[in-house]
Amino acid sequence: MKGQSGEISIRNARICFTTAHRVVEAVKDISADFSPGTFTTLLGPSGCGKSSLLGAIAGFVRLTQGQVLVDSRPVSRPDGSRGVVFQHHNLFPWKTVQGNVEFGLKMRRVRKEERRRLADEILDRVKLRGFQNSYPDQLSGGMLQRVNLARVLVNRPTVMMLDEPFGALDAQTRLQMQEMLLELWNDLKMTIVFVTHDVDEAILLSDRVLVMSRRPGRIRADFEVPLSRPRSAEQLTSADFNRQKKFCLDLLREEAHLDEMSSNGDAMSLSGLEVTVPAVEQNG
Amino acid sequence: MANTLVTTSPALATTHTLRPKTKRLYLPILIRCASLLACVVLWHLASTNKWNGIVNFENVPSPGAVCQAAAQLLVSPKFQNHLFSSIARVFAGFGCAVVLAIAIGLGVGRSRWLSNLLMPPLELLRPIPAVAWIPLAVLMFPNPEESMVYITFVGAFYPILLNTIHGVGAVDTNLIFASLTLGANRLRVFSDVIVPGALPAIVTGLSIGMGNAWFSLVTAEMVAGQFGIGYYTWESYTLQKYPNIVLGMIMIGLLGMLSSLLIKRIAWYFMPWAKLGANQ
Numbered sequence: 001m002k003g004q005s006g007e008i009s010i011r012n013a014r015i016c017f018t019t020a021h022r023v024v025e026a027v028k029d030i031s032a033d034f035s036p037g038t039f040t041t042l043l044g045p046s047g048c049g050k051s052s053l054l055g056a057i058a059g060f061v062r063l064t065q066g067q068v069l070v071d072s073r074p075v076s077r078p079d080g081s082r083g084v085v086f087q088h089h090n091l092f093p094w095k096t097v098q099g100n101v102e103f104g105l106k107m108r109r110v111r112k113e114e115r116r117r118l119a120d121e122i123l124d125r126v127k128l129r130g131f132q133n134s135y136p137d138q139l140s141g142g143m144l145q146r147v148n149l150a151r152v153l154v155n156r157p158t159v160m161m162l163d164e165p166f167g168a169l170d171a172q173t174r175l176q177m178q179e180m181l182l183e184l185w186n187d188l189k190m191t192i193v194f195v196t197h198d199v200d201e202a203i204l205l206s207d208r209v210l211v212m213s214r215r216p217g218r219i220r221a222d223f224e225v226p227l228s229r230p231r232s233a234e235q236l237t238s239a240d241f242n243r244q245k246k247f248c249l250d251l252l253r254e255e256a257h258l259d260e261m262s263s264n265g266d267a268m269s270l271s272g273l274e275v276t277v278p279a280v281e282q283n284g
Numbered sequence: 285m286a287n288t289l290v291t292t293s294p295a296l297a298t299t300h301t302l303r304p305k306t307k308r309l310y311l312p313i314l315i316r317c318a319s320l321l322a323c324v325v326l327w328h329l330a331s332t333n334k335w336n337g338i339v340n341f342e343n344v345p346s347p348g349a350v351c352q353a354a355a356q357l358l359v360s361p362k363f364q365n366h367l368f369s370s371i372a373r374v375f376a377g378f379g380c381a382v383v384l385a386i387a388i389g390l391g392v393g394r395s396r397w398l399s400n401l402l403m404p405p406l407e408l409l410r411p412i413p414a415v416a417w418i419p420l421a422v423l424m425f426p427n428p429e430e431s432m433v434y435i436t437f438v439g440a441f442y443p444i445l446l447n448t449i450h451g452v453g454a455v456d457t458n459l460i461f462a463s464l465t466l467g468a469n470r471l472r473v474f475s476d477v478i479v480p481g482a483l484p485a486i487v488t489g490l491s492i493g494m495g496n497a498w499f500s501l502v503t504a505e506m507v508a509g510q511f512g513i514g515y516y517t518w519e520s521y522t523l524q525k526y527p528n529i530v531l532g533m534i535m536i537g538l539l540g541m542l543s544s545l546l547i548k549r550i551a552w553y554f555m556p557w558a559k560l561g562a563n564q
Contacts, residue, residue, distance in 0.1 A: 058465055059464075059465075060461055060464060060465070077464075078461075078464040078465045078467075079465075079467050080465070080466055080467030082465065083465060083466070084461075084462075084465045086458065086461075086462075088458070090456065090458040090459050090461070090462040091462075092459060092462075092463075092477070092480070093557055094480040094481075094483070094555065094557050094558075095557075103463070103466050103468075103476070104466035104467050106476075107463075107466060107467040107468050107469075107472055108467060135556075135557045136557075137557065151466065152465075152466070155466065155467065
């Protein structure tokens with residue numbers, strides 16, 4: 001695993017999309033580093049370019065400016081070492097659960113018996129043993145996302161990106177999935193970049209939260225979540241958790257306020273946000 | 285509603301073939317048989333009483349007469365000749381169409397360059413019905429056998445081609461992204477995502493193409509054939525063997541139906557997941 005630890009470094013990233021009529025700037029001036037094995041959440045309103053940034057790390061969105069390095073190598077195209085889980089499952093409808101999970105291994109020409117063994121192992125972890133021969137059409141939303149997780153994790157990615165993966169699930173299933181994800185991450189220790197607009201989810205899961213502004217997306221705040229691990233859904237009601245949540249909501253509120261005040265969306269008094277961050281960290 | 289899947293139940297989700305209750309299986313079959321029987325009875329009444337309305341049933345043979353003709357034909361050595369020459373022509377023409385149309389369709393669907401190169405002449409020829417090819421086909425090919433196969437081919441080719449192109453274009457881009465992030469290269473994206481993703485549309489093309497193939501063949505046989513069911517039907521008319529006309533028609537209907545069924549069966553074998561969707 002040497003040289004393949006899952007360290008991500010984003011430098012001066014800018015992403016523009018050209019539509020039929022105009023050029024849309026999705027993301028601007030983003031620089032951030034993600035240490036190996038950490039869990040970082042990109043938190044922000046819809047359409048703030050979170051997903052574009054994720055796409056750039058995965059390699060299927062091209063940067064207009066800047067660079068994304070993973071383990072010191074520039075990202076040029078998608079590959080199996082950087083897995084992505086999207087909000088809406090994109091399992092292959094013509095493959096069984098087993099076939100979907102084995103896909104990445106097949107691309108790497110792993111032998112059949114070995115594929116089967118690795119797939120069984122990961123399906124055990126996401127509690128889907130017994131569903132190997134089912135087709136995606138036969139599974140519920142939560143199960144589909146578990147297959148999705150398994151399909152990515154079976155490749156042992158060093159980086160895993162999740163784009164609002166539990167957004168379409170009901171509250172109860174979402175909590176189960178969040179706990180499952182934490183367990184898997186704890187065991188496998190890949191670098192996770194998680195995108196959400198749900199404050200609870202961001203705090204419950206992450207080591208660190210990057211708050212993004214409206215389009216063009218920029219990082220408006222960057223703070224660590226000092227809650228102890230292992231975490232579980234029970235902590236959602238703890239005093240520590242609520243303190244973190246209030247802090248985060250205040251940030252978002254201020255962000256929304258800033259947005260209204262500045263017509264051109266420039267960083268006005270960002271320093272004010274950043275100063276408050278260390279104070280809270282000490283609290284936790 | 286009996287087929288609705290309860291996906292949260294592991295017991296149900298692991299067995300993908302759902303067996304509806306036998307009661308529900310018999311009733312539709314009963315209704316279907318009754319419907320067929322009613323048609324035959326109506327035909328019998330109309331032909332034996334020589335109903336005369338907008339449609340003149342005076343010269344229409346009765347079901348009994350047709351059955352007699354069928355009994356005669358079944359024992360005659362000509363029967364196999366007619367049957368097998370038609371089937372052989374359909375499979376030759378349809379087979380060529382399947383190979384060419386799917387290959388061209390996959391290529392054109394994926395490559396703009398190929399599309400620009402191949403589509404203009406194909407689009408130009410497309411509105412020409414297979415039947416309109418008959419005179420030229422007779423002139424172009426050394427013997428009538430090949431011209432008939434060619435006409436069958438023309439009939440089957442376009443539905444398969446257009447559905448394949450459409451199917452390739454309709455493959456969900458999210459699935460392509462997913463395969464890329466799982467490490468697929470261009471070739472693998474094509475073979476493991478584009479082709480299976482387009483398969484349901486291709487099958488639709490195949491079944492339309494098969495219908496067109498029979499349609500074109502029968503017409504071609506009537507004009508240029510020496511054996512075959514289309515030829516048999518037309519020959520019966522010129523020889524004024526009226527029951528045999530109807531017999532020929534029924535055989536065309538049966539063969540068309542059976543070949544559609546065959547395609548469906550083969551499709552289900554290759555795409556068990558699609559059958560599943562249809563059940564729900």
